[in-house]
Amino acid sequence: MKRAGFTMIELVFVIVILGILAAVAIPKLTATRDDAAATSALASYKVAIKDLSTYAVAQGSLPTALSTATTARTSGNDGVIASSNDLVVKAGGTTCVTITRKDDNTITIAENSTDAPCDLLTAFTTDGDIVVGGTAVSR
Secondary structure, three states: OOOOOOOHHHHHHHHHHHHHHHHHHHHHHHHHHHHHHHHHHHHHHHHHHHHHHHHHHHHOOOOOOHHHHOOOEOOOOOEEEEEOOEEEEEEOOEEEEEEEEEEOOEEEEEEOOOOOOOHHHHHOOOOEEEEEEOOEEEO
16 A cells, blocks of 8 residues: 655655755845845935035035935935934934035035944945035035
């Protein structure tokens, strides 16, 4: 008589193999999500700086509330978030960089975190002032 189905040993082996695959795949997926958040934060930061520069050139000075010159949202965990008169760049819920208006033609960049997922963004930024002049942002 022929038996149909799998033995207990076969099922245990399959479960062990699936467990090993999950143990390898889950950290990779988490790292990929952090990389995506970091790349998104960097792109949002570049757009915010470009928006501020364009506004300052067109209007002659920066606005009092920086959010009026950008496409910043008022809430969320990622991207450029308007915070009173400042802009905050977030990645994965972590505040990476704060952009503050210093005067009519100067913004100040302050790095808040260099941990993942902010590490990519902070690698491309430095603390300090950016003077908006001419047709581009210059350091």
